[in-house]
Amino acid sequence: MSDVLAVADHRRGDIRDVSYELITAGRELADETGGDLHLAVVSGTVNDFADKLDREGVDTIHTVDRGEEFNHDVYTQAITQLYDELAPQYVLTPNSVNGLDYAPAVANELDLPIVTDTIDLETDGETLTATREMYGGKVETTTQLEGAAVVTIRGAEWPAAEGTGDAAIEAFDADIDEEAVTSTVTGFEEVGGGDVDISEADLLVSVGRGIEEEENLEMIRELADALDATLSSSRPIVDNGWLPKNRQVGQSGKVVTPDVYIAIGISGAVQHVAGMKGSDTIVAINTDPNAPIMDIADYAIVDDLFDVVPELIDEFK
Numbered sequence: 001m002s003d004v005l006a007v008a009d010h011r012r013g014d015i016r017d018v019s020y021e022l023i024t025a026g027r028e029l030a031d032e033t034g035g036d037l038h039l040a041v042v043s044g045t046v047n048d049f050a051d052k053l054d055r056e057g058v059d060t061i062h063t064v065d066r067g068e069e070f071n072h073d074v075y076t077q078a079i080t081q082l083y084d085e086l087a088p089q090y091v092l093t094p095n096s097v098n099g100l101d102y103a104p105a106v107a108n109e110l111d112l113p114i115v116t117d118t119i120d121l122e123t124d125g126e127t128l129t130a131t132r133e134m135y136g137g138k139v140e141t142t143t144q145l146e147g148a149a150v151v152t153i154r155g156a157e158w159p160a161a162e163g164t165g166d167a168a169i170e171a172f173d174a175d176i177d178e179e180a181v182t183s184t185v186t187g188f189e190e191v192g193g194g195d196v197d198i199s200e201a202d203l204l205v206s207v208g209r210g211i212e213e214e215e216n217l218e219m220i221r222e223l224a225d226a227l228d229a230t231l232s233s234s235r236p237i238v239d240n241g242w243l244p245k246n247r248q249v250g251q252s253g254k255v256v257t258p259d260v261y262i263a264i265g266i267s268g269a270v271q272h273v274a275g276m277k278g279s280d281t282i283v284a285i286n287t288d289p290n291a292p293i294m295d296i297a298d299y300a301i302v303d304d305l306f307d308v309v310p311e312l313i314d315e316f317k
């Protein structure tokens, strides 16, 4: 028992970026255990997905052609059966809404321990050492698990796998017990904010409490439009009801990894930074030169946002 079985994430016809990060994490573990990396993709256009997921480091991709979208019961049954077939040491899933839905059920079915939201993994083949953050990133803890385990990984902690692979692509004929499938996806309705997925954006203009009033958000929207960027925010903006929850960056929001993240009037609390520290380039606009965001900013504009933002809008328009 030394292989790793990772389970890709997709949503509404697209593979989610975390799936490629999962390949990197899975490959690292498989190298340490001396085993193979198996990747499962369940539901949707599985053959297209398999082609996209065939990146360096994957040994075999198992496709389960059943249904279009995520379904708890289908995923739980399919992954449990794949585990029985492959007997891997570790089952790896993203710490996403979907991953957190089925991974505990899979662990329960297989009577395996589970460790969630990991940011680093190491194994000597017997003992898995999983690192997690606690208290909003103030401390890191390690958990050691003996033998097989189910593990969820946090997005943006591992680099995305690249390159074209030469994985074997195999259809897995999961024997789904239809009577045990108790839910059906009948459609999608986004909760506010339209179809925007800030975790997939390349350029984010993010606004925080420094904006003071809801009406001042218009200026930030204008800047985002001028840059063709996506608008996101810190938590107080969402708590105030000024932007929908799907725009929130951070520990209790979304993890984002854009090329450029412009933080406007955001202090850089650990819970916020947990969601955006993987950005390639961070620009901070803040009157306080000692705000924690300055510690991770690549470029800092220490000035009043109400002066800076209109100038930027003029410049970029």
Ligand code: FAD
Residues within 6 Å of the ligand: 136, 207, 208, 209, 210, 211, 233, 234, 235, 236, 237, 248, 249, 250, 251, 252, 253, 254, 264, 265, 266, 267, 268, 269, 270, 271, 272, 275, 285, 286, 287, 288, 291, 303, 304, 305, 306
């Ligand atoms: P503040 O910390 O109030 O910072 C405002 C900044 O604006 C300051 O740095 C100030 O100098 C600057 N400023 C003010 N006026 C101007 C001006 N005119 N021009 C330029 N700069 C100006 N927060 C998140 O963001 N995401 C999360 O997911 C999240 N999850 C949390 C989970 C838990 C369990 C807890 C306890 C907290 C969480 N928080 C989260 C809240 C977090 O601790 C902070 O309170 C929050 O991030 C602060 O938001 P902010 O930076 O917009 O506001």
